[in-house]
Amino acid sequence: MGVAETKQRPRPVDTPVQIDQSRNPIVVVDDLHIVYKVYGAGGERGSGASALLRVLKRQNRPQTTEVHAVKGVSFVAYKGDAIGIIGTNGSGKSTLLKAIAGLLPPHTGGVYTDGQPSLLGVGAALMKDLTGERNIILGCLAMGLSPEETKGKYQEIVDFAGLKPGFIQYPMNTYSSGMGARLRFAIAAARTHDVLLIDEALATGDAKFKRRSKAKIEQLRKDAGAVFLVAHQLDVVEETCNRVLWLDDGKIIMDGDPHEVISAYTEATGK
Numbered sequence: 001m002g003v004a005e006t007k008q009r010p011r012p013v014d015t016p017v018q019i020d021q022s023r024n025p026i027v028v029v030d031d032l033h034i035v036y037k038v039y040g041a042g043g044e045r046g047s048g049a050s051a052l053l054r055v056l057k058r059q060n061r062p063q064t065t066e067v068h069a070v071k072g073v074s075f076v077a078y079k080g081d082a083i084g085i086i087g088t089n090g091s092g093k094s095t096l097l098k099a100i101a102g103l104l105p106p107h108t109g110g111v112y113t114d115g116q117p118s119l120l121g122v123g124a125a126l127m128k129d130l131t132g133e134r135n136i137i138l139g140c141l142a143m144g145l146s147p148e149e150t151k152g153k154y155q156e157i158v159d160f161a162g163l164k165p166g167f168i169q170y171p172m173n174t175y176s177s178g179m180g181a182r183l184r185f186a187i188a189a190a191r192t193h194d195v196l197l198i199d200e201a202l203a204t205g206d207a208k209f210k211r212r213s214k215a216k217i218e219q220l221r222k223d224a225g226a227v228f229l230v231a232h233q234l235d236v237v238e239e240t241c242n243r244v245l246w247l248d249d250g251k252i253i254m255d256g257d258p259h260e261v262i263s264a265y266t267e268a269t270g271k
């Protein structure tokens with residue numbers, strides 16, 4: 001998609017990303033490139049005929065292609081930043097978040113974080129067959145809380161998730177996707193994180209839950225290092241974040257004040 005011209009000041013390729021030394025940098029992303037390798041996508045249609053042809057040609061391996069998902073992204077997140085990442089489908093938002101979480105290796109460039117990043121995604125691992133209650137306990141222990149701390153946090157998590165009465169005793173496979181997302185967010189928010197990465201977790205909540213989430217993220221920002229939020233709902237991003245990165249085709253188009261960036265994005269994309 002061709003969108004507005006870049007508002008980021010171009011940086012000579014060999015100069016490292018600029019860090020404001022008077023502030024406390026938490027995440028430094030320096031000329032980051034992420035490339036996925038896709039097997040079996042060599043431009044042929046995935047038909048039986050092409051598979052047969054490969055066998056006849058004794059090509060037992062399908063061809064590989066590369067998807068260049070993040071293309072030279074650089075920025076610094078400072079302590080207390082809540083950064084929203086916006087962009088159209090496929091612009092590289094989730095890929096960037098996973099790279100900051102350390103789940104995808106850079107092709108070139110680098111990601112440096114001060115502390116442990118925690119990625120809270122829609123698919124974050126909770127055990128579907130176990131009850132909400134068991135998941136809270138396991139989730140807290142997995143995040144490094146002691147059994148006593150877990151006990152102390154339990155009611156706070158249940159109240160924050162705001163599930164219908166009784167549901168906390170039901171297995172999570174009986175929950176709607178929204179209920180699961182609320183519980184995941186409530187568990188993750190029970191601990192302070194050096195770097196908290198939230199991928200669409202708030203998308204499914206109702207207005208009341210979104211208000212509670214916003215307050216919680218504000219608190220996390222104060223206690224923690226930096227919070228990143230990927231969301232398609234621009235109002236959630238504008239209300240929650242102090243800074244927004246707009247990605248398009250793997251590149252930063254704008255980085256700055258939420259209102260300014262979202263207005264420019266809305267104008268350019270008609271969203």
Ligand SMILES: Nc1ncnc2c1ncn2[C@@H]1O[C@H](COP(=O)(O)OP(=O)(O)OP(=O)(O)O)[C@@H](O)[C@H]1O
Nearest residue numbers: 036038067069087088089090091092093094095096
């Ligand atoms: N596992 C993968 N293997 C190959 N290509 C991938 C993979 N995951 C993402 N991509 C590609 O990388 C690009 C960026 O995808 P990404 O999921 O980061 O975008 P996004 O902005 O989060 O999209 P959405 O808003 O739809 O969630 C897309 O072209 C996508 O097709």
